Amino acid sequence: MTASAIGRPSIAQSAGRPLMIDDVLAITRIDRFAVAPDGDWAAAVLQRPANVGEAYGRTAYEVDPSRSDVWLISLRTGERRNITQGAEAAAGYWCAMWSPDGTRLAMLSTRPEGSEPRGGDNVRLYVWEAATGAVTRLSEAAVMTQTRYGSPLHSVDMRGGAGPGGVTHRCSDEENAPFLWLDDRRLLAVMLPPGGVSGLIDEYSRPARHTEQTLQALRDGNQPTLTVAGSGAERVPEAERATFAQLRLFDVEARAAASVAALPTYPFHGELTLSVAPDGRRAAVLATVGAIAPVADERSPYLNEGWLAERRLGFVTLDEAAPVRWVAMPAEGRYPLELLSWSPDSARVAVRARNSFGAAATPLFIASSDRLAVERVGPAAMSVGGRVVHSLYLRESPVFWVGDGSLLARVDGSVPGAGPADPPGEEWWLLRIGGEALNLTRSISGFPSVLRQAGPQQFFAVDNGRIFVLTDGAQGPQSRSLPLSIRAASIRWPADPRQTTSEVVIAGEAPDGGRTHQLISVANPAAGRRIALAPDAQLLAIEPARSIAISSQTSRQGVNVTLTSLLDGSRRSLLSTNAHLARIDWGETRLIEYHRRNGETSQAALILPPSYRPGRRYPVITWVYPAYTVRSLDSYFLDPYMPGFYNLYLYAAQGYVVLIPSIPPPATQESGLPDFSGDVLAAVDRLVDIGIADPERVGVMGQSFGGFGVYALVTQTNRFRAAVAMAGDTDFHRFYSQFDAAARGYDGIEHEKSVNWILAELGQIGLDVPPHQNAELYWRNSPQAYVDRVETPLLLIHGELDKRAPMSQAESFFYSLYRQGKTARLLRYWGESHSLAQSPANVRSIYGEIVAWFDRYLPPRPGPAGAD
Secondary structure: OHHHOOOOOOOOOOEEEEOOOHHOOOEEEEEEEEOOOOOOOOEEEEEEEOOOOOOOOOOHHHHHHHHHHEEEEEEEOOOEEEEEOOHHOOOOOEEEEEEEOOOOOEEEOOOOOOOOOOOOOOOOOEEOOOOOOOOEOOOOOOEOOOOOOOOOOOOEEOOOOOOOOOOEEEEEEEEEEEEOOOOOOOOEEEOOOOOOHHHHHHHHHHHHHHHHHHHHHHHHOOOOOOOOOOOOOOOOOHHHOOEEEEEEEEEOOOOOEEEEEEEEEOOOOOEEEEEEOOOOOEEEEEEEEOOOOOOOOOOOOOOOOHHHHHEEEEEEEEOOOOEEEEEOHHHHOOOEEEEEEOOOOOOOOEEEEEEOOOOOOEEEEEEEEOOEEEEOOOOOOOOEEOOOOOOOOOOOOOOEEOOOEEEEEEEEOOOOOOOOOOOOEEEEEEOOOOEEEEOOOOOOOOOOOEEEEEOOOOOEEEEEOEEEEEEEEEEEEEEEEEEOOOEEEEEEEEEOOOOOEEEEEEEOOOOOOOOOEEEEEEEOOOOOOOOOOOOOEEEEEEHHHHHEEEEEEEEOEEEEEEEEEEEOOOOOEEEEEEEEEEEEOOOOOHHHHHHHOOOOEEEEEEEOOOOOOOEEEEEEEEEEOOOOOOOOOOOOHHOOOEEEEEEEOOHHHOOOOEOOOOOOOOOOOOOOOOOOHHEEEHHHHHHOOOOEEEEEEEEEEEOHHHHHHHHHHHHHHOOEEEEEEEOOOOOOHHHHHOOOHOOOOOOOOOHOOOOHHHHHHHHOOOOOOOOOOOHHHHHOOOOHHHHOOOOOOOOEEEEEEOOOOOOOHHHHHHHHHHHHOOOOEEEEEEEOOOOOOOOOHHHHHHHHHHHHHHHHHHHOOOOOEOOO
């Protein structure tokens, strides 16, 4: 089968047909589901399929919000209305948020107006009015949108306002909202200065625009085509590289806008965090102003980009335009790391900080919004919080206020020399401002590390079939533990642990052994009400006062959003999508056990072709990703909704058995490249032994770290008859120091965008030291060092703007094979990202090339009845 042979499925298809690439591109995804305050309507953000005529090239197609529309769904009648109708102009509408009174929806949009191009040239703020049904642009200025996928750019974290205090406002699981409602008519938003381009549009168009400007400058001959990167004493001064966003206040009803303050921004690593105080009059700001300059004998303590950011703490007044009032942090908290929460009286805000770039300990501080004074709370060696600091990935809160004078903090005793926990571990402490520090959980066996707040002075946690309740009252702190009627319980709603609530939905194991959901009250957990949800349902919203729950269930037949009555368990469908998937013959998935080279038992997952016949041997495509473990048929790579050519059912539909083995995490080896062949080939051999695999027709492929795995494997074994390596690394010495190709145009800070160096030292590669300290270690662990051993026909696929593995990694490996006259084919996709999914045309092309490659080198062969 050649790439050009892949076409669209015909309109009339019989039931049980094979999956095709256009079936995957036709998937509709639910980006957001928000119930209106009155409970009568819900706003659903639905991403349109990747059809011809849309605008692409902004981000990986499957997470691109600029193909989305906002739908209104009546929770009473089921009526559905598309209120944005963006397809005609290739416009996207997303991040829909209700005003407190439910009469308006604020949203982001790329809608073109006037002379703006089809698909839009920026992201702007819009509002839908229930009274008129109109969707109106609030400002011509661009909104500072956060990019999706991988390391987000222009990250923003806005909290407070009319929503639950302290909770990050989100557009989706992959994007935070750059605006919030202060009340029924006022919106607070972070806008870019004149000429600014929102991150969604800018991320992958910036290099192209910079190239155009360079070409024009060369033609004119009047301006040098120079960009500068400096280090040490030659680092570009902050004043020259500083950029600012505008915090603006919109009165939607009066159609008026006012500037509040100019906020420094930095596009990489950290966030611009803005938390509105409970009184709504002021906000705390933790602004990222740059990357912390590396120190020769120090390194980041954790693999998290937030630890690389230099931040500044300040306060702004929301009812008047004034400069930010910056706080001078003490030496022991020189580098603020995370803005936590406001005191109930809006007088102080909590923040954790560290004293140096390489410090892992983060003591707790509080800053006064009036006096701008800062004081530490708790012992100097106490480390509060954990290693994750970016709000997108936070699923817990390490600090809660208990009234205005105390804080409940999770202390991390695992930080060496930085915590009083004994034995080392996570414990909850009550910290009195200016007073004592009390460990509340040392005597409670198995107290969870994730805490929820039920009220001003009451907190609870669920774990191991029990609910733990902490209260700080007139008699001092008290704790109690009560049994739950279900085992192995975990909280499923609210999704954000920082939301204050006295009722939660828990999921766990019922007495009969099945999965169950219950709505429980902290005050009386024994009186929980069972919710009739499917075990695998995702809870989207729950309205206990209205006795309804809304959930979505994703299956091979499509996605269904269901309203469930909490009174009688009755269900009603609100929305169904992807019905075309019900006509697909997906084939069978299985788990097999095999013995790894060290004798341990592991599992591998299989996808069998739809036409699979026992006793017949099939060609095999082995999908590899080092450090990935298969534990069940819910395995990540078995998801039928995986996008594009990552959907492994596509290859089974072409007659291949797809094998996904477990591969243990690679260990840095002084002797050389980690050997993956034994673990992978053990799974292949098992598949041969049980009569499924044709031993002469086994291929291998992988992407990203899996691409590196393929490069490593073809230097270690000639067992595979064909291999495909996508977006993988081949030479870690160059990987460590190469600029991110997508950083072009960020004058003065281009070299600060890449995080390859920290990935090499602390991440998946884990070489522990920089290459200037041990260059041989980097070379010995690089597939490039062993390229002379490759005999397997190799297809190399790479994108020009890959932020993780520069395209030169594939080019150098290919050229080494070319110089030896060995069989290889290099595909370079210009303008493409690490995901290789900027354009549906590229997705179709890559899928076609992969299938054609394996068809060429794993062809049918004549033989006995057991072979095809």
